[in-house]
Amino acid sequence: MRPWEKYIRQVDPYVPGEQPKLSNMIKLNTNENPYPPASEVQKAMQKVDVPALRMYPDPTSEDLVNALADTYHVNADQVFVGVGSDDVLGMAFLTFFGSSKPILFPDITYSFYDVWAKLYKIPYETPALDENFCIKKEDYYAENGGVVIANPNAPTSICENLDFIEDILQHNQDVVVIVDEAYIDFGGESAISLVEKYENLLVVQTFSKSRSMAGMRIGFAIGNSRLIKALNDVKYAYNSYTMSRLALQTGVASLKDVAYFEETCNKIITTRERVKKKMKDLGFSFPDSKTNFLFATHESVPAKELFLALREQNIFVRYFEKPRIDNYLRITIGTDEEMDCFLNFLESYLA
């Protein structure tokens, strides 16, 4: 070790879902949408003012903020945008969780929460999901420095209803409660309807799943204007220009075609429900997903074996070698054709 290496930050290595560059693969491992972005995005690309790229983007992201405010029927001062929901969530952790009391989030949930908590030296506790991978809401009645709930939760795919979320809010009115709704558009009910009633509620969503824009890195938060102002103050203080001009422009464009958005979400839901039936017949069990993925375990064949067997066929799903979930696969819902390939292989493999 060189002397200058002595103070390098030590991190737990994180391995993102594989992004293999094969042409003939079926990629069901990173919860991407199988359908392209709205056609308005293509049109926006054709109209891009390339010479204007020489100038910084609008640091307030005004056009995208306004488009989101229109879409979700809130005021512009209730909307914050960032470079994917990871950026928005990280900024929210940094902004809101300055208490010396621990923040609370489930033991099995999105894997970056504890990473950001450690980064910003935020104490945290992780109440265990029950044996069916459900959040026990009573665990969130304890005194705390903030609450983070992914709803639907990942990778469990379970969505709680709004009464459940409101119960947690009722018990946590003195701290900021973040509801991470990355997958809400696949059949869940958004807590955005509660932001008027609970000024300590921040709802975070992303363009990466339901809006088919993972490649552009766009996320957003909706909440009381006091929360949003605090987020913007912190953002401007640390990095004023994060959203590129093209992210802002394609983001606005992708919000325009509501019918296409609903159509693709419904297609994914329909495919998901069909795949659920087939997988049950094949001996799989899984929570009742309200997301664009299934979190499935097989009655006899270990998940890791299936993961590797699928991979041999260039069918990529996600496998987490972690306690409690190491016999589960997370399978993104692709097109009907992709899911048929996936199911056909399983059928022959398990026969």
Add this chain to the structure above:
Amino acid sequence: MRPWEKYIRQVDPYVPGEQPKLSNMIKLNTNENPYPPASEVQKAMQKVDVPALRMYPDPTSEDLVNALADTYHVNADQVFVGVGSDDVLGMAFLTFFGSSKPILFPDITYSFYDVWAKLYKIPYETPALDENFCIKKEDYYAENGGVVIANPNAPTSICENLDFIEDILQHNQDVVVIVDEAYIDFGGESAISLVEKYENLLVVQTFSKSRSMAGMRIGFAIGNSRLIKALNDVKYAYNSYTMSRLALQTGVASLKDVAYFEETCNKIITTRERVKKKMKDLGFSFPDSKTNFLFATHESVPAKELFLALREQNIFVRYFEKPRIDNYLRITIGTDEEMDCFLNFLESYLA
């Protein structure tokens, strides 16, 4: 104050350079390049695979890393990329400055260094520039936890030669030394040539100035592969997907036309030297800029008065209400036409 507001992070409000949306303005306030990006960028935009935006970008940014490695004649494992040099620098502070000894950077320099140091609880000291706004290299011989030098420095515009940088490196072989070269392409000599010799040297540059791509948010660092690996480990741990597909593609494209790059840099340098002469005649003095801006003070008229008078004419320059530099204007070098408007107004105003 609401109870949940009690633990909100308090930050020093930062006001980015104005981004007014006037059509008839002359914008010399944020050091943008007056010339458009290389024509390859326009071509790349026409070829964008819009349906592929549904997928996450390549987390390794391989194509852009390879293009930068080719451009700067280094290996791919010596290149790190990020969302503008702010993202790269912030990540470098987080990664390398874990010592309990203070890091060192000048009292007058890029205004985000102390912000990031405070954010990551890095102790720091800021040796004062001399009365001519020059860095005193002896100040960096003291024991420290790391060194950050902007070269050319901002907003002073002064560029030191490589012997000067190497002297600081010679005296700091046990800590990471960051040389922030946002403005190096306007007449300075890059320390990239020293990375083979000093494995603790990280050189940071940006596409926002000399490459006319501020709107895309692309920055990069070049250094020893051990430094780059550490940066990537930290980046993957906290946020795996930051560079959008379009940032990667337009970034690669903008590196292709070397002749155009050199031509636009030379045009800006030529304009700058012409403006220097005129401004001297008008009673201004300034360090001998090797950047795309001048840092100028007038012999009799206060900077703030000039700032406001220019603004009345929709000519925007930057004014910092800070100790030692509150009688200076930072004036971006625009096109010849823009600078003529600027100079003509000054001439009549000061007459």
